[in-house]
Amino acid sequence: MTTPHLTTTGHLGTLPVSRIGFGAMQLAGPGVFGPPADPERSRAVLRRAVELGVDHLDTAQxxxxxxxxxxxxxxxxxxxxxxxxxxxxxxxxxEQGAWLPAGRPEQLVEQVEQNLRSLRVDRMDMVNLRRFDLDAPELDQPALEDQLEVLVRLRDQGTIAQIGISSVGAEVVRRAVEIAGVVSVQNPYSILDRSGQDSLEAARELDLAFVPYFPLGSAFTGGPAKIAAEPRLAAVAAKHGARPAQVALAWLLASYENMLLIPGTSSVTHLEENLAVGSIALDAEDMATLEEVEQAPAGH
Known part of the structure; x- marks a missing residue:
């Protein structure tokens, strides 16, 4: 056993954080739309996460x-x-729950203000600019420069502390660092889907945090079930007395020293399993076995 990764730190720019945080997306209703069936259960998960040392909480209005x-x-x-x-x-x-782009500069300002009001804070520790470069490359989006310019202005005003970028390739990561000094990349990435390896390498080169979403593959396309059924993951999990999903998360931590995980769940039991991942010490043989896991990229 090694010291749990939860008690070791990565960094979001100048902000030190534990390497295992919490992504709050799954606390909403089915499809991340509407309220959960049991709001108190969701609140209990949040309270337990903080009790266990989580200091990086990822959300969105x-x-x-x-x-x-x-x-x-x-x-x-x-x-x-x-x-x-x-x-x-x-x-x-x-109104039907579809995800739509809303990235015009004036929309970004309003969204930051909505987050401040709903969370009841004066400043966000970090704001990620969600682009649609990976989901819908054909989409006519606002210019990256215009979007980042307004976020830099909010940072200068003290409304946000750090800027991150999400759902973009390596070239855009580098541009965003040059334009706005972004400190984090939040992209889909998992042991099943390494199609974003170029953006991970850019983060490594530029000393940025890399925060994978869908760290167990897309929950919308059966990623966790594929993880559970993967024989190589099962073999390594058996060796460590762990679950395949825990090994998949441990593989991410071992892949880059500033990989910051934000696995989400609406279950306290599952939360505790996720936070225990830091105690899994994968050796060279494990990593070699896991490199052979068959890729199953899903639509983002």
Whole structure:
């Protein structure tokens, strides 16, 4: 056993954080739309996460929409001094729950203000600009420079502390660092889907945090079930007395020293399993076995 990764730190720019945080997306209703069936259960997960040392909480106003930020405020406000609140902007939901781009500069400002109001804070520790470069490359999006310019202005005003970028390739990562000094990349990445390896290498080169979403493959396309059924993951898990999903998360931690995990769940039991991942020490033989896991990229 090694010292759990939860007690070791990575960094979001100048902000030290534990390497295992919590992604709050799954606290909303099915499809990340509407309220959960049991809001108190969701609030209990949040409280337990903080009790266990989580200090990096990832959210978005469009989770629900509005629902998840309200749950966070209800469960945790006033927030512990060490808790870093990170949100994502650049999208919205329609009345049927579809995900729509909303990245015009004036929309970004309004979304930041919505997050501040709903979370009841004066400043966000980090704001991720959610682009659609990977999901819908044909989409006519606002210019990256215009989007980042408004976020830099908000940073200069003290409304946000750090800027991150999400769902972009390596070239855009490098441009965003040059334009705005972004400190984090949040992209889909998992042992099943390494199609974003180029953006991970850019993060490594530039000493950025890399925060994988869908760290067990997309929950919308059966990623966790594929993880559970993968024989190489099962073999390594048996060796360590762990679950295949825990090994998949441990593989991510071993892949880059500033890989920051934000696995999400609406279950306290599952939360505790995720936070135990830091105690899994994969050796060279394990890593070689896991490199052979068959890729199953899903649509993002």
């Amino acid at each position: 469009f989770y629900g929409p509005d629902v998840v930020n309200d749950l966070i405020r209800e469960a945790l406000h006033p927030y512990p001094d060490h808790l870093r609140l990170v949100t994502k902007i650049g999208a919205e939901r329609d």
